[in-house]
Amino acid sequence: MPSPSPTCAHARLRVTPHPSQTRFPGVSPHDRAAAAAPTVLRRAVLDCEAAGLAADRFAATFPGPLGLEGDDLVVDPEYPPQSFREWRGERQRNKVGAEGRRTIYVVGPPVVEDGAQKGFMRGWTECDVKGADAKAIVGSKTNGWEKDVVEYLEAFYHGLPVKLLNASGLHFTPWDTTPSQPTKSKSRSSAKARKPKEPSYIGLRTAEELIGIRYRAIPSAHYSHQLNLDDLLDAAISILPDDAYALLMLVDHDLYEDDDDEFVCGRAYGGSRVAVVSRARYNPLLDAEQGVPREHAWPASHCEKYMAECCGKAAKKMSSKGVFAIEDSPLRLAVTAHTTLYASAMTSEQLAGLWFSRICRTASHELGHCFGIDHCVYYACCMQGSASIVEDARQPPYLCPVDLQKVIRATGAGFEERYRALRGFCAKWEGVYMFAAWGKWIEGRLKQIEDAGQGEHYRPGPYSKVDELQTP
Structure with missing residues (x-):
């Protein structure tokens, strides 16, 4: 497969929202420090001070949201923030370990039931795109990723057991098994019988029941049919094991939620501790038509040139304004790794890996909602909301300081041990x-922790150096 021929050197990396965009100005460093603090601070401090880093080095580790045109925070700049203390005090939040629930389960895609009528759901998961990438991805490992997703989540939610739930009992089957009788055509031009109208439901058979799943035909799209996300979430609730803290269902089919939706990639019912993620729209075959920026996916999404292009002509006049990443920072190390890989020819395995990495990032995001974590407004973060598949590709896989505090509190793991598990x-x-870039980002972050002398037992302690007022 030919090399992508990189066209951008990513010379400058912006770590603050673009100045041409004024609808979401960002959250102040003082407010971000307060949001991550486990207690009320006696005095105002900067987030970099709380983390024990110089301002430029901290900004190049945990940049602010991109805030590009059409991004979620630009569309809804008033979205309410959720601080660590607000999350911790939420009474409706599911506590890890309550009633013996500590395990995260992952269940793979349901399959069509043996013996189902000929042609049932045939071709529904096939992406109607041709080209060099299509030929390469057919011969690559694109199935059986469930175990790899489990391994990823074991590192991301380090400290909690993550298990693969046997999916052999999940089967798609016709909802109405009564054969339809053909009707005679009233048209004079045809004596052939018309095909019976397709039902609006298919069945999902579990070990206990048969659940109706709505679907719709979309012949003009890249997938011929879509399944209803809400119905699949209800099915996930019905198979939730007694010892499960949360359950993630992976599906191959394209999804929709409301009649007005074009598609949706995933959703969580956080209070019910279930999430569903589809891999359909993350297929690299769709990148060109969906406008997904491979060259400027995270971490290169912070490229000043790219951000200016996204913000329009007026933005180019403001290219010198703002804060930019310093050399040898975690962000710069990540971009160097990304650029090096992008310059080489992409193999079929890398194409499949690109697909897999996108599923992993969304899986960790949706499960975050099961932990009671809301969308992040403080930093560029895995828990940011996303308004499009394009914005999705621009967001990082890591957790910001605010949401990292929440996950560490929930799982009981240490900061450093979690980073080491993810680096592995x-x-x-x-x-x-994504994984090459994130690995380098983690190496840079671990070096910061080591240089700061926070050592092997680094925990939420960066705030121990700051005067605090204990909450009641």
């Missing part, structure tokens, strides 16, 4: 853009 996973997938 990334090393196994170092031929994939």
Whole structure:
């Protein structure tokens, strides 16, 4: 497969929202420090001070949201923030370990039931795109990723057990098994019988029941049919094991939620501790038509040139304004790794890995909602809301300081041990853009922790150096 021929050197990396965009000005460093603090601070401090880093080094580790045209925070700049203390005090939040619930389960895509009528759901998961990438991805490992997703989530939610739930009992089957009788055509031009109208439901058979799943035909799209996300979430609730803290269902089919939706990639019912993620729209075959920026996917989404292009002509006049990443920072290390890989020819394995990495990022995001974590407004973060598949590709896989506090509190793991677990996973997938870049980002972050002398037992302690007022 030919090389992508990189056209951008990503010379400058912006770590603050673009100045041409004024609808979402960002959250102040003082407010971000207060949001991550486990207690009320006696005095105002900067987030970099709380983390024990110089301002420029902290900004190049945890940049602010991009805030590009059409991004979620630009569309809805008043979205309410959720601080660590607000999350911790939420009474409706599901506590890890309550009633013995500690395990995260992952269940793979349901399959069509043996013996189903000929042609049932045939071709529904096939992406109608041709080209060099299509030929390459057919011969690559694109199935059986469930175990790899489990391994990723074991690192991301380090400290909690993550298990693969046996999906052999999940089968798609016709909802109405009564054969339809053909009707005679009233048209004079045809004596052939018309095909019976397709039902609006298919069945999803579990070990206990048969659940109706709505679907719709979309012959003009890249997938011929879509399944209803809400119905699949209800099905996930019905198979939730007694010891499950949360359950993630992976599906191959394209999804919709409301009649007005074009598609949706995933959703969580956080209070019910279930999430569903579809891999359909993350297929790299759709990148060109969906406008997904491979060259400027995270971390290169912080490229000043790219951000200016996204913000329009007026933005180019403001290219010198703002804060930019310093050399040897975690963000710069990540971009260097990304650029190096992008410059080489993409193999079929890398193409499949690109697909897999996108599923992993969304899986960790949706499960975050099961932990009671809301969308992030403070930093560029895995828990940011996303208004499009394009914005999705521009967001990072890591957790910001505010949401990292929440996950550490929930799982009981240490900061450093979690980072090391994730670095180990990334090393196994170092031929994939996102994992290669994230591995280098983690290395840079671990060096910061080491240089700060916070050592092996680094926990939410960066705030121990700041005067605090204990909450009641």
